[in-house]
Amino acid sequence: MKVVLRRYAVGAVAAAAVAGVAAFALPTGTVGWTPVTYGLHQTADQLLPATVTAEQPARVVGTTIDRNGKPVVTVREATTRDGAAKLVEQAQKAENAVGVEIDAKAVALDAVTGGDLYRPQQWDLARMRATDAWPTSTGAGVTVAVIDTGVDASNVDLTGKVLTGWDAVADKPGGNTDQNGHGTHVAGTIGAVTGNTVGVSSVAPDTRILPVKVLGADGSGYMSDTAEGIIWAADNGAQVINMSLGSTSQVGAVSNAIAYARSKGVTVVAAAGNERANGSPVSYPGADAGVIAVAATDSADNVASYSNAGGYVDVAAPGSAILSTYPSALGRSYATMSGTSMASPHVAGLVALLKSVNGGLTPDQLEQALETSAVDLGTPGRDDDYGYGRVDAVAALAAVTAAPSSAPTSAPTSAPTSAPTSAPTSAPTSAPTSAPTSAPTSAPTSAPTSVPTSAPVSKAPTAAPTTAPTSKAPTASPTTAPTSKAPTAAPSPTVAKAKPVIVANPARADVNYGTTNVTTFTVTAAGQPWVKKNAQLCVAESGKAFQCVDVVTSATGTVTANRVATAGYQLELRIAATTANEAATGAAAYTVHSSAYAVRTGTRTMSVSLASPAGLNVEVQQLIGGSWKKVLQFASNATTTKATVSGLTTGQQYRVVVPTTGSITGSTSSIVVA
Secondary structure, eight states: EEEEEOOOOOOOOOOOOTTOOGGGGGGSOOOOTOOBSSSSSSHHHHHHHHHHOOOSSSEEEEEEEOSSSOEEEEEEEEEEEEHHHHHHHHHHHHHEEEEEOOEEEEEEEEEEEOSSSSSSSOHHHTTHHHHHHHHTTTOTOOOEEESSOOOTSGGGGGGBOOOOOTTTTTEEOOOOSSSSSHHHHHHHHHHHHOSSSOOOOOOOTTTTEEEEOOOOOSSSSEEHHHHHHHHHHHHTOOOOEEEEESSSSHHHHHHHHHHHHHHHTTTEEEOOSOOGGGGGOOOOOOTTTEEEEEEEEEEEEBOOOTOOSSTTTOOOESSSSEEEEEEEEGGGGEEEEESHHHHHHHHHHHHHHHHOOOOOOHEEEHHHHHHSSBBBOOSSSSTTTBOOOOOOOOHHHHHSSOSSOOSSSSOTTTSSOOOOOSOOOOOOOOOSSSSSSSSSSOOOOOOOOOOTTTTTSSSSOSOOOOOOOOOOOOOOSSSSSSSSSSSSSSOOOOOOOOOOOEESSEEEEEETOOOOEEEEEEEEETTEEEETOEEEEEEEEEEEEOOOEEOOOTTTEEEEEEEEOOEEEEEEEEEOOOSSSSOOEEEEEEEEEEEEEEEETTTEEEEEEEEEEEEOOEEEEEEEEEEEEEEEEEOSSSSSEEEEEEEEOOOOOEEEEOOHHHBBOOOOOEEEEE
């Protein structure tokens, strides 16, 4: 197909760029991830802030891909605009470059609140049923990276739990000290030593903490260091990453780092943000693809007054008035804090509990287990305040494991004996109060000193259930005498129905138009594969009703669906209720986007390749006077379109735009200079 471009208009020309295009000419990373590209074709003027001075330096962040498919983040700083422009150009020309951008600030998403410093009960653990989950899992064998202000490894409740980490601010091993306290508080919620009769308990007492310092003593830092920290954690044994920090700017280096970590099986959890009073601006990395974003609740299961609302919120967890560890060098060993920063580690710890009992669970499967087992709060179904609901540790474990056959013989010694006597305040304040001037020398006097009275014990029931009649005859005979004094058979015990659990992999994805997408539904019951069982596989394209076919699960309890992506669609695997099992449904949802590629093939000529539905009005646009103007329009062919566009004006810049439809997301090509 050959298209001749006629000049419709002329004008001043300046360079521009579109993020996430031209990936076909770049390194593709590993099998499990593909880098997003950005900022490679923008001018320095378009990338740089208006002011670059010694007081307001520009930090130019470049991301490249090394020979092993790993993203490498480089940051260079300039104090003049000319110097910054040179850094931008150098970063754009770097070998295997995938992104160039200006660094953004990241801040810890917490606020310290008042109240008793050493409360005998931790309402948060009881509310999410973490203590009830310990007989099934304590997080043993799982490493959780805390990407934060560092972690005070000397705290008595973190003794032996903190591995040697990385200081991304100083680019050296470290992270085992904390001049701020935020990271230590987060780490204690995840994995403080439990049952040692002092201090606090944690969600996952047997996890290991991998500290990665990306924020300074003032609780702020740069997103570029966050990206570096994510990559380092993924390469150094982390199975879960917690980020109780955020920025209102999305940084491509962080997005690529998250995708890289997920390709290595790492589950990424982040705070949703604390700016509800300011309209809940979207917070990153919480809103990045593949991240479990966590909102905060109080002890009454109300969404916290500060917790961001938004479509990116996945689940909620306790976040108000949370008691946890704190650096003793700052004058106290424990502190009470509030924020989505405090909610996020509750979820990271819960992910560790799940990962400990089933190490093969993928990040998507773990997220689905959290979401499908959460306690639905607020508006029925998913909502922007709570996401899918407040997490429940026992229910989440039940979603991925067999139910225990008997009650545990003992419970952790530090489980709280009751709920707190009063609800914490939900509004964050500016500084901690009631803190002791030095670290405690002994356990709080009000901490529980023995196993909780409500913990299960090993005693057998005092009497067997009387399902069969006793040997005594009835005191009065019925009007019609029975044929014998005793029933001919004892009543049969009620057999519990099996509860199938369905996990889709992937549960959500954005796929290229025309490609074959493979979805695998895994069905288990009581932790065992649901083998050779009847089910229905249903599909619904955007705006259409579900259509279903009968299927049978495989010998490993799976059902695989292969589908060519021609429109956004949903899949459901449905198991009907029978006399032997309960009903169950697993779901997956996919968005589909078109693709547009353009490349200069000769003087005043470019070649265009599209993957999109037929009949779309595709535009060729030229940058004129600082704005993109349509200079040509043509219709796309079925599935793929290849075109040659000639008649371009030498030195001018062009791009190709495929429109968005009701079922397909559009795309924009890279910029071509004629």
